Amino acid sequence: MSHALTGDADLPQEAVGPQETHEVDYLRAEGGVRSWLLTTDHKRIGLMFYGLVVLFLILGGLFAMVLRAELITPEPTLIEADTYNRMFTLHGVIMVWMFMIPSIPNVFGNFVLPLMLGAKDLAFPRLNLLSLYVFALGSVVTLGGAALGGTDTGWTFYAPYSTSTSTAVVPVVAGIFILGVSSIMTGLNFIVTTHTMRARGMSWTRVPLFVWAIYATSVIILFATPVLGMSITLVGIDHVYHFGIFDPRLGGDPVLFQHLFWFYSHPAVYIMILPAMGVISEVVCTFTHKPPASYKAIFISSLGIAFVGFFTWGHHMFVAGMSTFDAGVFGILSMFVAIFSAIKVFTWVATMHRGSIQFSTPMLYFLSFLFLFVFGGMTGVAVATQSLDVHWHDTYFVVAHFHFIMVGATLTGFLAAAHYWFPKMFGCLYSERVGMIGATGVFCGFFLTFFPQFLLGNAGMPRRYYAYPERFQWLNALSSGGAFLLGGALLLTLVNLLVALKRGRRADGNPWTSRSFEWMTPTLPPKHNFAVPPRIGRGPYDYHLTEEEAHARVSPG
């Protein structure tokens, strides 16, 4: 990123896309570290989030590599059992709160949401900057906890173990609390921006689907995160002062922690996946040059998932002493999510029908997304069934399921976005060939890592175990091999994008010939995006219009 980020002021002004402008682009608008650290420009803040989340992806990924390396053999080899416990906890904590939750909203949402809405910035630019610093602070505190020895509770912090373990629970939960504050700030900003900053002519049915997805995500963030904040704060308090809120010795009920935790953490799955769905909706329309088969089906199902997602948390507790009736209700409610998801999947697939498909890296990620998402989703319906869940609970089957759905979908969505909006963010093109090799590698690696885990879980291997019987070895070795392939492919993708920053061909304004509004701005938008706020005279997917017409209907003033 170095070249693009330093932005030497004396470089010649680049030619800028279809809408010729004399304004300096956002990367070169002001120079110096200070101008970055104190910026309120949503695009720069997005880039700084980008740097951080990629760093955390690498960190969380490295932990995963060590874990998988340890699991190649049934006996202890690389690390101690204690280290193993702390490492899988950190892997989960980092990946969930420092990568997946902030990844797409804080990076790409920040960058493109105002561009898509025709706004000069988010509604509260300083709050946005504050969110970045609060995020950084939360990360430092969490990682500080890791440096102090980390914790061995797993990312779920189940009481009463989490309140009695001697490891550094308090800094880790404090860090997560702070990260939650950052989430809320950003979510609030997105909602208010969507309501108040839309350009003239942008009615609610002209709002791009990515914005709808981010909007639905933000609603979940705002109403679920405080509950998480409270429940892990209680764990922290219990750890220090022993209030015994979840301690049976003082009359507390540990299962209540699970209820509170999953009241947040189940919707949190949709915090991770809805933005990816938004990216996918944009990608499929752009690269098939077609409007979505049904715009309404996609955005209504996004809101539907956001809503139903709040009433499914009980399916994490089928074996924790829940009545069969309750479990049945939660199971059925969980399956509603699958209905909304299926509506989306069919709509995306139908969108491709008779489209003019342009095969490219983001499109390849779209296909991976479809496969992983459907696979993960179907196994989700299976584990939402009480009788099956009793068998699979706390086994690798569940690990495989949630990695497919939240990691598979979020990661492919994130990578699709990283490639799709790369020319918009940095003004240059990446190598399509290497990108596709990376995408194929990511898919194969991912499948190879997690598919064997379904078999392992079904055969009875519990999750989080450090050692296992010999008969599980070949599947574990396969899974580890897949993990290394996935790691390698991700590294290749990163290198490809970094090389593109330095050497990439210069992109013209709209390299994918998209009709979405963010591509109607200059290649690299100026600091405030628009000299004059645009007037929107068409929808974001009007591919039936000619190129000139499409531009003309997004006119300044």
Place this chain on the structure above:
Amino acid sequence: MRASRLAEHFEDLEKQTHAARLGMWIFLGSETLLFGALFGLYGAYRTMYPQAFVEAAAHNAVWLGTINTLVLITSSFTVALAVGAIRAGAGKRAGWLLVLSLVLGGVFLGLKGHEYADHIHHGILPGSAYHFGALPSMGANRFFTLYYLLTGLHAFHVIAGMIFLGVVAVGCFRARYDAEDHLPVELGGLYWHLVDILWIFLWPLLYLSRS
């Protein structure tokens, strides 16, 4: 209308004001969920220990809780008057009304502190430190632990609200606001009303539901 208050990225002041108000409302909604987690726990433990909760609530002094309720409602009223005053352009009057609200907030915290001291004196402490002889049950322990968590979190909000109102009051005295331009006063008022409304839920849960 002072153009300087219009941030660069907004088209007009009306949109900007609308955005700030909406942001505040959404934030308040988010805050209720923070308390919602504790209300949820209260509901669950009350179902688990119905008798102990009734007895424990009966131990709390109704007169104290009720006076505090009146104090907070009055403070909300004076805040509302302050917002009305600034809308009419009376900065000084708004400032004094806010000071009055702050005093009432202080009275609330003082009474709360007195109540805490009394509880601690009787050995009513949260969690494992609880050693109240008259109600030794685990259920009573749960009630008072939640009592501390709920009122403690609420007290934090009272303090935050007082800081907010204090800053706004200073602005009123320095004539920073006028009849058209007084958004922070309104937002401070909104926040204070939330603090008030939360207490209106805590009052019956912790003091009145004793039978």
